[in-house]
Amino acid sequence: MGDNLYKERYSKRGMTEVRPMTAKVGVVPSADGSAIFETGKTKAIAVVRGPRTLHPQHMQNARTGILRVNYGMMPFSVEDRIRPGPNRRSEEISKVAEWALSSVVDLSGFPNTVVDVFIQIPQADAGTRVAGINAAAMALAHAGLPMKEMVSAIGVGKIDKTLVVDLDKYEDSLFHDGEGSTDIPVVMTSRGKEIALLQLDGKISFSEFREVVEMAKKACGDILKVQTRALHEVSGDRLQVTGGDDE
Ligand code: UDP
Numbered sequence: 001m002g003d004n005l006y007k008e009r010y011s012k013r014g015m016t017e018v019r020p021m022t023a024k025v026g027v028v029p030s031a032d033g034s035a036i037f038e039t040g041k042t043k044a045i046a047v048v049r050g051p052r053t054l055h056p057q058h059m060q061n062a063r064t065g066i067l068r069v070n071y072g073m074m075p076f077s078v079e080d081r082i083r084p085g086p087n088r089r090s091e092e093i094s095k096v097a098e099w100a101l102s103s104v105v106d107l108s109g110f111p112n113t114v115v116d117v118f119i120q121i122p123q124a125d126a127g128t129r130v131a132g133i134n135a136a137a138m139a140l141a142h143a144g145l146p147m148k149e150m151v152s153a154i155g156v157g158k159i160d161k162t163l164v165v166d167l168d169k170y171e172d173s174l175f176h177d178g179e180g181s182t183d184i185p186v187v188m189t190s191r192g193k194e195i196a197l198l199q200l201d202g203k204i205s206f207s208e209f210r211e212v213v214e215m216a217k218k219a220c221g222d223i224l225k226v227q228t229r230a231l232h233e234v235s236g237d238r239l240q241v242t243g244g245d246d247e
Contacts (some may be wrong), residue, residue, distance in 0.1 A: 004161040010170065018154065018166045018219050023134070023230035025142045033143025035230065037135035040168055041125035046135035048143040051113035065107030066114050069098040071132055073121040078169075093129045094119075100133055100153070100187040100197035106146040115145065126169040127155040130185050133197075138227050142234065150190035152220040152227060153197075156212045158182040158204050163212045165219050184209075186216040190224050193217060 009015065019040030028034035033048035054060045071093040075084050097119065107115060117139065119132035130153035137151045156165050159174055159181045167183060174181050182202025189196050195213070204212070 006160040006162045015162060016165045016215050018222060021226050023138060023226045025138050025230045026234045033139040035135045035138035035142060037131050039127060039131055039166060041123055042127050042131050043123040044128060044131035044135040045120045046132065046139040047118045048115060048139045050115035051110040054112060054114040060112040062111050065110035067098055067102045067105055068114050069094045069117045071097055071119040073124055077121050077124040096197055097129065097133050097136060100151060101136055103196045104148050104151055104189060105140055106148055109146065126167055126172045130155050133187055134223060134227060138231060141231055150224060150227060151187050151196050152190065152223040153185065153187040154216050154219040154223060155183060155185045156216045157184050158208060163208060163215060165215050184212060186213065188217060188220040
C-alpha cells in the first residue's frame, strides 16, 4: 500500500474547501436567460433560448417541451489549444448535463417546443461540467422556466489516499501512475437533496464513496447559496428558488 502521497493540498486549500466562487445572472441581455459561474480559474457561461417550436416536426413531443444542451470549450480555454467544434467529450457532457437539468425543469406547459441551453467554457481548470451545470441551472431560472427545484454541482474525488472537494486540473492529473486520482462530478437537487447526476472516473472503495458524496452534499449547499444570491440580485422576490437561503 505505502504512504499517502497527498496529505496536504498544494494550494493549501482544506480538503473540503471549494475554490473561490462567483456567480452572476443576466450577463447576456439578448438571451431569454443567462448566467456565469466561476470557481477558481474555471469559468462557465450559460445562455438559454426558448421555449420555441421544435423543428423538424417529427421530433416534437405533444405532451411536453424538451430541453437540449450544448456544451463546448473555447479553443483557447486551456494552454494546449483545443480544436473547435464538437467531439466525443463535449457530446457526452452535453448529454449528462441535459439529463441532470431535465430532472428539475418542467416543460409540460410548453408542448412541441424546445428550450436550448448553450454552455461555453472560456477558461478551464477542471470542473467545467459542474460549473456549466451550475450556470445553466441559474440561466434556466432566470429565463423564468418552471423548475421543480434548483440543482447545484461539484466535483469531488480522491487523490492518492485522500478525499477532496473541487479538484483543479493539476490535482486531476496527479499520480496517474500510482493509485491515481479519482474524479466524481456530483449534481444535487436543492430541496430533495437527491443526486441528479453522478459520474465516476477512477477507483474508490464503497465507504470512501459514501464519505465523499457527503462532502459533495455539503459543498452543494454552499454553491446553492451563491446561485440563490445571484438570482435574487436580478429578480428580487419575483423568483422562487426552492431549497435556498429563504426556506
Ligand atoms: N482539458 C484539456 N483539454 C481537453 C479537455 C479537458 O486541457 O481537451 C482539461 C480542462 O482543464 C478540463 C480538465 O481537463 O477542465 C478536466 O476535464 P474533464 O474531462 O475531467 O472534465 P471537467 O472536469 O472539466 O468537467
